Amino acid sequence: MSLETNEMRFLAGGGEMGALTRNKDWSQTPVGPVAQWPQLLRTTLSILLNTRFPMFLWWGQELICFYNDAYRPSLGDRGKHPAILGKRAHEAWPEIWDTIHPLIDQVLEGGEAIWREDQLIPIYRNGGMEDVYWTFSYSPVRDESDAVAGVLVTCHETTDKINTLKRIEESEERFRQVADSAPALIWMSGTDRLCNFFNKAWLRFTGRAMEQESGSGWLEGVHPDDLEKCVGIYSSFFDKREAFYMEYRLRRHDGTYRWLADSGAPRLTPSGDFVGYIGACMDIHEQKLFSEELEKQVRDRTWELEQKNAELLAMNKELQSFAYISSHDLQEPLRKIQTFSTRILDQEYPNLTEDGKDKFQRMQKAAKRMQTLIEDLLAYSRTNTEERKFKTINLGSIVEQVREDLQEELLEKQATVEVLNLGEVSVIPFQFRQLIYNLLSNALKFSKSTLAPHITITSEKGQGSTLGPEKLAPEREYCCIRISDNGIGFEQEYSEKIFEVFQRLHAQERYLGTGIGLAIVKKIVENHNGMIQAKGEPGQGATFTIYIPASPSKA
Incomplete structure (x- = not known):
């Protein structure tokens, strides 16, 4: 068909269907040649062929078929x-x-348009019959006399949407079957925020029917104290469409409340559309009660510790007062006793009997022991109260300072101190000097009368796993210091007891001391987050081994 005349130009364009319409021999059809077509048909076809929305036209009493390119895919x-x-x-x-x-007929006779949504109308396409769903409108096409000359169909195939919804329904049905066999309490809600499914475990738990729980009915079973929190969490996460977790009490069929842990997550279609929430609840009542009891015990214990701490602070103040008294008030009478007894011996010595001289000398020795005891107690208390500032210093310099302090005792006993492989160590200088002093003084004190004391001091560094003691952290680096002597030694069964305050293994008359020196040593080692071991054998001497972290920051 040619478009040479103006009356044929209404068929211009229209894509494939426009070309097919132009090229068809319409004289062989009931509608007749194009030149005889009425203006209404021409106008309607011009609109139909050039629109991108699917359209179909039944024209005249014979209901002749016309359609456009947008409708063409639905024919397969x-x-x-x-x-x-x-x-x-x-x-x-x-x-x-x-x-x-x-x-x-309804449109032709009544002259009113009709509308159908997602209606199943199977058609023949792709070599066979297929179920096809349509949303469509049938509209009358009226001529100049207001008679219905044809029926215009605007339509949209919704087969994919319906099949997707069916798959979702089938999937949800399968899910509901699985959910009903699950021990957890499972629920689902729609986009309206109302719950539309509860599995059998939930219904058994509450003792209520699905109709009672659906919508917002399930909230009737939430404990009044948890209701506001429960609704608030659900609403806030529903707005964000994010997963949530909450705990609340739900009334059971017997009227008691049980704690539940509820985990909710948004439900999405394969294309990512939000369709509501799904949640699973686990009964955590026993765990919750245990946790609450544990928290109560922790609170009670914390209160007790606070009380004990207050008591310790008070005791510490008392200890500080005692230390002040010991360093001032108690020592002042001792100094007077020593001073006046010395004057009496100096001035009245010829006038005293031998028994009187002996008693004065005993009194002076007792006062000296008392002064030494007070000084040792003060030293022991200071190991707890002094500020602990670590400093890296050479161990040999500490030993040298102590040797100078003990110079007279070393000369008197003709003792030798052998120092081997001493390097740097990170310590609290004042306390560690006290530690070395006490151990060397101890070695001199418990030396043999027939053998000059020989003291050996060595050190090495290594990981806890290689140094030996199980109490050391395997991967931490330690400094190991050993101090050995050739003195009188001790029974190995006393290797722990000798570090206790006021513990003595020998008579006061033979070996002077207060029994606090090694207790001070142990306390100083503990202040350095380390440990000390003692090894001895009667008549063969003793060895004290100290382990302290090489770096205080790892203590």
Whole structure:
């Protein structure tokens, strides 16, 4: 067909269907040659062919078929296209004529448009019959006399949407079957925030029917004290469409409340559309009660510790007062006793009997021991109260300072101190000097009368796993210091007891001392986050081994 005359230009464009309409010999159809077509048909076809929305036209009493490119995909392949163009409706659609004929007649006779949504109308396409869903409108096309000259169909195929919804429904049905066999309490809600499913475990738990729990009915079972929190959490996360977790009490069928842990997550279609929430609840009542009891015990214990701490602070103040008294008030009478007894011995010595001289000398020795005891107690208390500032210093320098302090005792006993492989160590200088002093003084004190004392001091560094004691951290680096002597030694069974305050293994008359020196040593080692071991054998001497972290920051 040519478009040479103006009256043919209404068929211009229209894509594939425009070309098919122009090239068809319409004189062989009931509608007749194009030149004889009425203006209404021309106008309607011009609109139909050039719109991108799917349209179909049944024209005249014979209901001749016309359609556009947008409608063409719904006909599929190996089906009706393009054979139905120009055919009568009952010839083109025999398989669905019983369905569409009443709808067409309704429009032709009543002159009113009709609308159907997601209606199943199977058609022949792709080599066979297929279930096809449509949303469509049948509208009358009126001529100049207001008579219905045709039926214009605007339609949209919704088969994919319906099949997707069916798959979702089938998936949800399968899920509900699985959920009903699960021990957890499972619920689901829609986009309206109302719950529309509870599994059998939930219904058994509450003793209520699905109709009672659905919507917001389930909230009737939430403990009044938890209701506001429960609704608030659910609403806030629903707005954000994020997963949530909350704990609340739900009334059981027997009227008691049980703690539940509820984990909710948004439900999404394969295309990512939000369709509501799904949640699973676990009964955590026993764990919750245990946790609450544990928290109560912790609170009670914390209160007790606070009370004990207050008592310790008070005791510490008392100890500080005692230390002040010991360093001032108690020592002042001792100094007077020593001073006046010395003056009496100096001035009245010829006038005293031998028994009187002996008693004065005993009194002076007792006062000296008392002064030494007070000084040792002060030293022991200071190991707890002094500020602990670590400093890296050479161990040999500490030993040298102590040797100078003990110079007279070393000369008197002709003692030698052998120092080997001493390096740097990170310590609290004042305390560590006290430690070395006490151990060397101890070695001199418990030396043999027939053998000059020989003291050996060595050190090495290594990881806890290589140094030996199980109490050391395997991966931490330690400094190991050993101080050995050739003195009188001790029974190994006393290796722990000798570090206790006021513990003495020998008579006061033979070996002077207060029994506090080694207790001070142990306390200083503990202040350095280390440990000390003692090894001895009667008549063979003693060895004290000290382990302290090489770096205080790792203590």
